[in-house]
Amino acid sequence: MHIKFDKFIMAIIMVIIIAYVFPQWGTADSAVPINTISAIGISLIFFFYGVKLSPSKLKAGLSNWKLHLLIQTSTFLLFPLLVLIFRPLIEDEAQETIWLAFFFLAALPSTVSSSVVMVSIAKGNIPAAIFNASISGIIGIVLTPLWMGLFVHDAQTDFDFTAIYTKLIVQIILPVVVGMLMQRFLGDFVQRHSSKLTLFDKSIILLIIYKSFAESFSERLFSSVSVLDLLALFGGVLALFLMVFVTTGFFSKLLGFSIEDRITAQFCGTKKSLVHGTVFSKILFGNMAALGLILLPLMLFHASQIMIISAIASKYQKRQMLE
Template identity: 75%
Template sequence: MSIKIDKFVLSIIVIIIFAYFFPEWGIESSNIPIDTISAIGISFIFFFYGLKLNPTQLKAGLKNWKLHLLVQGSTFLLFPLLILLCRPLIQSEAQETIWLAFFFLAALPSTVSSSVVMVSIAKGNIPAAIFNASISGIIGILITPLWMGLFIDNTQTDFDFTDIYLKLIIQIILPVVLGLFLQRYLGELARKYSSKLTLFDKSIILLIIYKSFAASFYNNMFSVVSIVDLLLLFIGVIVLFVIVYSLTGIIARKFHLNKEDQITAQFCGTKKSLVHGTVFSKILFGNMAALGIVLLPLMLFHATQILIISVIASKKARD
């Protein structure tokens, strides 16, 4: 079986390499206003997200409460609790940063597009996938900062809930509400050009990733991450994915969910959103010097989840 490499994953690799050779454009003293561009771009991402949300599908999905409880519980409880179990193993400041990066990954909401696409390929419950992936992003706006607030004040950044939620309201919640309000007028147009809007989303994400890694490269933050460390990080995200995928499957069977719902539970409950991760990292961590390192496990997980779930989805499609 041939495995297609996701173009967005390749784009991330290219932009990181670009940031390594040309970091000066992404630092604070640069004349290019990347922070302003990305802030405006973030607001548009969530405005389009509001435009594309389908209220009818969301209302219909409310009935399948066991499935929703499992998916959201896996996303916002199982993931963080597994990483919390590893906290006693921390023995240095560098390990603290890596652990925080994994905890940030664990606290994030599920991704929308790839969850729904993979559930569709595997012949799962598509309406339930749309509902859970969509509602996860909304829940994450509230839950992710609460989880991070437990530990983020131990880092080099100042954590202020008032400032955090003000930024969340202005950059995320208000655009989503505005998108929902204008959906009756622009909803069909947004869905028609959904692929082009997704391209815009990814462009903003790549810009944020460039900024994050450029600053880290410029400040030589990756000197503490060796090839062995990178390999261990990669093994770590695979182990995390496999554990959550297996536990979600076991719980789904205990809940007596049918085959389609089990697929949806495992596919949606094991995903983490790179879009929300990069956006939240800017709001939660600001210009923290180690931001590139904080995003590293998330990007490794993003590539891993797409690869593994693609293989599983293709197999289930043939069953």
């Protein structure tokens, strides 16, 4: 079984190392305007996301409603409920922050690009994957802040729904709407330069990750995180992924899905978006010192889901070739 290691994961590791060695560039008193650059970058990411959204394809995808319902239920209900089970076990503030980080991961929408790519490799239902990955990002703009608003007060951060949704509207919803309106003019341009735009997206995400970890390192928030703690976090991430993967597989069989729909349900229903995660963390938590720690489970999950799903997709691909 061949597992391809993702270059973006390597880039994330390098950025975290840079943040550890040179944290001063990402602190509040830095001369580098990272907040301004990332805010503009976020708006551009979602502007081009809107350009890529095809209203006709979204309408066409509504017919397979059982598959869509399972994927979105897994993304926005099953994930959070599985993490909620462990909330009564919290004993101190450090555990509260770790639990909040896992809950933030659980409340996020599915990722678009890797979901579609992996479903394509595994010969699953590609139109359904495109529909669900796209609609998940839109639903997440509403549901993720609502989920987080239930518990984020305990994390000693200012969670003002009015301010947060104002930022969401200005930085995300408005650019998406403008992008969709400009689709007829820029659609071909975006398709031709898709790889360059993907590179731009990842560059902005890396910038946000750098600032988050730079601030956390400057505040020495990781001084109490040991190798055993990291292994425990990684184990928790794997357990969460496997529980959702098995559950979506079970219900896919129960609902009588075809192998193509089952692949799409399990691949899209177990993904979490690093793009939305880094963007939402900046909007929801602002300059919270523990932001690097909040993002840690998400990045571990991102690395895990790519490696595991790519291995499973390769296995499905080989099975298809033999048939």
